[in-house]
Amino acid sequence: MVSGKAYSQNTKSPLKRKSCSLWQVEIEGRQYYPQWRKYYWSTLYNQTSQEPFEIIDKTGKVRIIPANAQLILHDDFRKSSNFLSPLPPHVKSAIEELGVMTIDAPGVERQLRVFERIVKPQDEIYIMGEVHFENGSKVIKYGKRVPFTISDRGEDEVLGALFKQTIVNFVFTIVISVVLFFFLRP
Numbered sequence: 001m002v003s004g005k006a007y008s009q010n011t012k013s014p015l016k017r018k019s020c021s022l023w024q025v026e027i028e029g030r031q032y033y034p035q036w037r038k039y040y041w042s043t044l045y046n047q048t049s050q051e052p053f054e055i056i057d058k059t060g061k062v063r064i065i066p067a068n069a070q071l072i073l074h075d076d077f078r079k080s081s082n083f084l085s086p087l088p089p090h091v092k093s094a095i096e097e098l099g100v101m102t103i104d105a106p107g108v109e110r111q112l113r114v115f116e117r118i119v120k121p122q123d124e125i126y127i128m129g130e131v132h133f134e135n136g137s138k139v140i141k142y143g144k145r146v147p148f149t150i151s152d153r154g155e156d157e158v159l160g161a162l163f164k165q166t167i168v169n170f171v172f173t174i175v176i177s178v179v180l181f182f183f184l185r186p
Helices: 089-097 155-184
Strands: 002-006 022-033 038-048 053-057 060-064 070-072 077-080 112-119 124-128 130-134 137-141 149-151
Touching: 070 155, 089 112, 124 155, 149 155
Parallel strands: 060 137, 070 149
Antiparallel strands: 002 053, 002 124, 022 038, 022 112, 053 060, 077 112, 124 149, 130 137
16 A cells, blocks of 8 residues: 555546546436335436546655545535425536536436545545556556555555455355355255
8 A cells, every 4th residue: 555645636526626636426326216115315417537647655655546446535525406406506616527417308406426536636545456667657447356446545444445345245155155056046
């Protein structure tokens, strides 16, 4: 795991339009599923900036290529809307620029949850991934041998989140195996 401070400022976040090193926007919409007769939140949009950025760690500059990274970031912007509390106009227009419709077919404002997560220069970040050397420079990017994670949370919190994910995956695998065993046996 590498820890350091974000150094470069090479992109702008789509909602708050802040210069930053990395951003992630997630938009969820509340939708009715008639087969279950319930409303559920579903992801309508989830995008991360793809521009490489740099951090400075104890050894110097490290180039980060964020494609395919799992992000564990704090919310810099979080807003929910409903028919009594609509989104601010600047947020609504930014969401529409991303291609997400804010009005349902009958002309009613959609219920949305909007999240923007940003890594700004000087933010302390933690990165776990494969280290490569390209043209004499250290680069961290997605690889097949090591999970690739970028986080603005502490090292213990990152490792805890990854541990929880591993436990959930393990339990899910056991449950599926048991179900398949009982249904597929002669």
